[in-house]
Each structure stands twice: as C-alpha cells, then as structure tokens.
Amino acid sequence: MDVREQRWFGVGHSVLADPAEAGAQACRAALEGRPATLLIVFASMSHATEEMAAAVHAAAGGDVLMIGCSTSGEYTADGRGRGVVVNAIGGPGFAASVRAVPYDSMDLYTAGASAASCLDDIDAEHRAVLLLGDGRSTDQQEMVRGAYSVAGAQVPLIGGCAGDDMQQTGTRHFFSSGTEVLVLPDAVLGAALGSTSPLGIGVAHGWHRKGEPMAVTSSEGGKIFELDGEPALDVYARLTGCPPEVIADPGAFLQFAAVRPLGLARRTGEDIRIIFAADQDDRSISGLADTPEGGLVWFMEADPGAITDAASAAGSAAVAAVGDADPLGVLVFDCCVRTLALGPDGTDLATQRLGDTLKPIPYGGFYSNGEIARTPGAKGMHHLTVVALAVS
Template sequence: MGAQRWLGVGQAKGSEPEAGARAADRALVHADAKLLVVFCSEALDPVAVLRQVDARSGGVPLIGCSTSGEIAPNGSGEGSVVVAALGGDGFSIRTAAAGSASRDLRAAGATTARCLTGLEERPHRVLLLLTDGLAGDQREILRGVYRVLGAGVPLVGGCSGAEGVARTFQMHGDQVLTDSVVAAAIGSDAPLGIGVRHGWRRVGDPMLVTSSGGNRVHTLNGRPALDVYLERLGAPAEAGTDEEEFARLALVHPLGLDHRDGEEEIRLIAGGDFADRSLVCIAEVPQAALVWLMEGDAESVRWAGGAACSDALAALGGHPPLGLLAFECVGRRPVLGQEGAQVEIDEITKCSGGAPVAGFYTYGEIAREQGVIGFHNQTLVVLSVA
C-alpha cells in the first residue's frame, strides 16, 4: 500500500517566475494526484498562482488559503507558495466551499461539512477545513460542522492568515474566495493521525470571566478585562493606549481556558478596546469560565512542536508516514524567533523520518478527534498521513 500512495510537497519563492507552476511541479511527483492543498502568501497574486497550479494539475480537486508565513521541508518562510499533493490508491476526496460566511458562520460550517456525507466509504477519514479567521467566532463554524457530522468525525485545519490583518483569501477549485470556508473530506484505507500541543504555561492565579459576549471579554473578576490583563502583566502604560504596543504584548501572552482534560484551550487576544476596556479574542471566551494568563519561551514552544508530531505519528499505529500537514499559529513565531522556527521544522522532519511537511502560519487552528468544538489558538496542529 505504501508504494502506491504518496504525498508530495513543493515550494517556490514569489520571486521565481510562475511560482505557482513551479511549486506544483515539485509537489506532483506522480501523475495520479487526488487532492492539492495550496498555502499562498497574501503578497502574491492568488488568481495567477491558482491558474498556474490548476494548469499543471489538470484540474485536480483543490483547496487552499492565504498565510501569515509558509512551512515546507526547507523551513519556514514568507512570500512563497507551498503546494501539498496527495495521490495514489486508497484515497477518496470530496471538496466544498461556503461563501459569505460571516453572515451565518454556523450555516457555512454545515454547508462544507456535507461534502463528507457523500464520500466513498473507507476505514479512516478526516475533514480538512480552511476558514477566514477574520469572519467572526470560529467556534460557530465548528458548531455547524457538528450539526451535520456529529462528534465522531475528526477535524483538522486552520484559519487563513495574512501579512497584515486587512484581508485573507481562500481557494476552492479554480476560484479565489474571501469571507469563506473551504473543506476537503478525505477518506483513506490507511490511518490518519492528529497531534495538537501548545507549550504555554499558566502564570499567576486564575481569573473568572464575569462578563463576555461572543469573542469579547468585558470583565474579569468584576473589573474591566483590559485593565486586569495589563495589571497582571505589569505592562507599561503605553500598552493601554497604543494598539501596536498592546498587540506586541498580547501576541506572547494569550489566555488559557480551563479544560476538563487538563490541557488548556488557548485564546489569542486579537486586540483591546481602549474605550470600553474589553479584550477582543479570535474565538469565544464563555462567561463564568476560569482563565489564566499564559506565557512561554522558545524551548517550551519548540517542545510542543515535537510533541504534536510524535502524537500524530503514534496515531498511525506503526504505519510509516507519507507526509505531514502542519497548522501553526502566527502567535508562536515571535516566541520561537526565526532560528527557533527553523529548528522546530527540522525537528518535526527528523521526527517523521524525513517524510515531507507542508503547512502555514494561521490565525487559529482546528483539531478535533472527538467531541463538539476543537478550535485552538497559539497552538501547533499536525495531521499525519500513512
């Protein structure tokens, strides 16, 4: 089975002529591709990249998105396009897209999830989701998926990134989309594994979320959430009035939500409202939840990368991996640093026995082996394919 199945990865810098074509050529190591996944820098022209990839593949089913940085076997980078190609015997693939997601996130999740219901039956399956992280509370998308598929189907993926925060894009077939959710249902004769780790540590005493709504935390311990957050960190005064100063601080100090399995759910703090003194997060922080300030360093965050890879490979039950897809929060990069990010990818590649890795830096990560939700921030998620 292993010789008939394959996963290829190609990367091309944006400065290379027809970067999409070059990345696709490097990924399409055999002629029988079943699915392409494209991670494209927002600095490139996505329409041109998609046209080039599609021309090389001959119309193979495709999903993709913009990134906050790309991951490939040679390491992490920016301003490039990465193509992962999955092919050979023993795979079933169906794809779907839902536009205008921000109007009804739950409906968008349900629409894309339905592509799995018509998938050719195989013993292993997963739904790969790429979403617009700026569209609203990502947990609502996953609630829509749950409404269609229930709790038993594994989910994996991430939120489209960008060099700034002005816009992201998604890809489906030969279309470039915005404000959308795209998905690929993957059925496989051999196992698929998921690993998810974050490497952040709790700081200080827990805080009670005394008022929240959607992805906004209004008060902690009965006081304005922004003020409590800054006081707990001993932040300089300018962090409470300057958006850039606050963003630099928040990127390396997420919130951790208490979780019954002992592993915190991490919430990236996307901003602070200096008028009403609330915290704005990428996803919901429920009222009455216990939360902690979190911190980490390059060593702890890099350790999580290796642990996520090991967990994903262990789930293959001894089957050698064909390759890995990695979804890593952009909030981890400042902690790792450029050198640390490269070391992390080298360690993941070593852990996989040299199997290729492709991925991107996200605005949020999706990983659920069972249960209802499965949305994460400032976390590394790894999908292994046997």
C-alpha cells in the same frame, strides 16, 4: 510495484518570484507525474493570485479537487520562506470531496456547517474534515461549531485559518471542484478526506498556567467583559503589567498582548485564547474565539523550550496516532504569532526540529491565523498552537 497501485503524499515548494511559475513548479514537484485525489495549497500573499491558482490546477491536469489559502509564510522539509507549497494526496484507498463558502454569504456557524457538508460524499473507514477558515473573523469558534454539527464527535476536524502576513487586510482562498478555479476573499473551505488507513492528529503549544484560575463572569463571543467580577481589561493590565500608554495604542497593545494569552480550561488541558484588542470605554478585552461565561481561564506563560518544540511535538503525536500504519506525509498548521514569541532564530530552530523529528516523512505547513483541531481531547479553535494531520 506499479506507481498507480501505491498510496502517496507529495510536497512541492517554490519561491520563484512569478506566482504562476512558482505554483506550477511546486505542483509538478508534489505530483511527480502522479494523478492526485486532492491538492492542498498554501501561498504567501505575494503569491496568492488567480494566476498562481490556475497554474497549480493546470499543472495537475486541469481536473482536480483543490483547496488552499493565503498564509503568513510556509515551510517544508526544504525550509521556510514565502512562495507556494503544494501538498498532494493520491493512490488507491483515498477519497475526497470539497466545498467552498464565500465568507459574506452567511454567518460563520452556517458557513462551517456548509463547508463540512462535503463529508456527506465520503464513505470510508477513516475520515477527517480539513477546514481552511478566514483569519480575520472575530469568532472563529462559531465556524468550528457549525462544522461539528455536521461531522459529529466521531469525525475529527483539522485545519487552520488563512493568513495575510499579519496585516489584517484580507485573506484569499483557492478552490476547485473540477474544471473551474475560484479565488475567494475571506472564505471558508472544507475538504472531506476518506482513507482505508488511519489518519492521525497531534496538538501542542508549549504554554503553561500562571497564577490562579479566574472565572469568566461576563463575555459575548470573543469579547470578555469581566473576570472574577472585575472589568477584564483592569485585571489583564494588573496581572500582565501592561502600561496605560500601550492600552491606548491598538498596534502596541496587539504586539504586547499577542504573546500574553489566556488559557481556557478543557478536560485535557487548556485551549489558548490570544488577546488582540482592548476597549477602554467598556474595559473589555477581545480574542478571536469564544471564551464562554462560566469558563475558567488562566494567564499563560511561555516555556521557551516547549514552544520551540511544539511543531515537532505536534508532528510526532500525529504520526504516533496512526499506530502501526506507515505515515505517508503530514500537514502542519502553525500559528503565525508563534513567530513573534520565538523570534527569527527560534522560528528557524523550531522548523529544523520538526524536520529532524519527521525525517524522512514529507510535510507541508503554513503560519495560520488560528488553528483547528476538534477531537475527543481538543475542542475546536486554538491559538499560539501547532496542529498536525498525519496521513497513512
């Protein structure tokens, strides 16, 4: 069969020191001479440059739709590392449209709605909206709510928020809707993907409830003031054993709290809410996504085996969701804080198990600052979680 008559998903990975050379090498490996409908680019901060984005774009022919973002590391079937990963989708039956929203141009809800408006251009049997948000925003759920206001309940939202090697200094996004390449700081990007064959989504995290449920009695956005009528920080410190000297040190508290999350009750389980800051004055704790008043939360405890297997579980679920169709490739969005919970050896093992599960299906993933999966069973923003999109 002529290659132009085949649908395909290609992945290229390069850790060459020069960002432009790495971008070009990764793109050529993903394309293998084929014209792409859409490129999705993941790059470590060391490689997230204008030169890299331009080189990827040029290697694809200089007239291609492209979205991408900086990361806290990437991985493919070749292993993990810091460089550039290019994911490319092409062939008959695929359609794509893209949008870019500079982060400082509007509020997050409007940014999400604007990014998801790319869906207006796509008329296909199977559709999904890929979102790449800013990992430093304080209420990422607002971006998802805005996108949902456009996509509705029938079109899933999937993606992740850009990383910056966990430095919280600023993220970068790569974008092209044709001939011009943009590199935007702290932006929100959207790509609507249409397909004649199913798209599957998988979500897994490996945490379980610990103790009794607590009512969120006072909160605003990602900030929780009270749990069961008590100051939230007092409850958190008592139940986790967090000492006062750690609470007083923002860096130490972040390291302590990042792997001691809350779980927000949902119909099919819990959405993980990472805690990253404490305010000693008002005795509150803060996360990166909305924890609404009246909601029920639990403290969550790690199941080491399930955390290690979360990436493979999400990838397997995404592949299963395409049913009888042949999976062509998988995009994986994997929380960067999971690497702290797993440690270097556990992170390597998790990557190995993902590869063993998906083999021989190609895949590209990155360590994100927040994961997005809005489906009938998952309500939007996630943390310490892996979400995956399978393309068939």
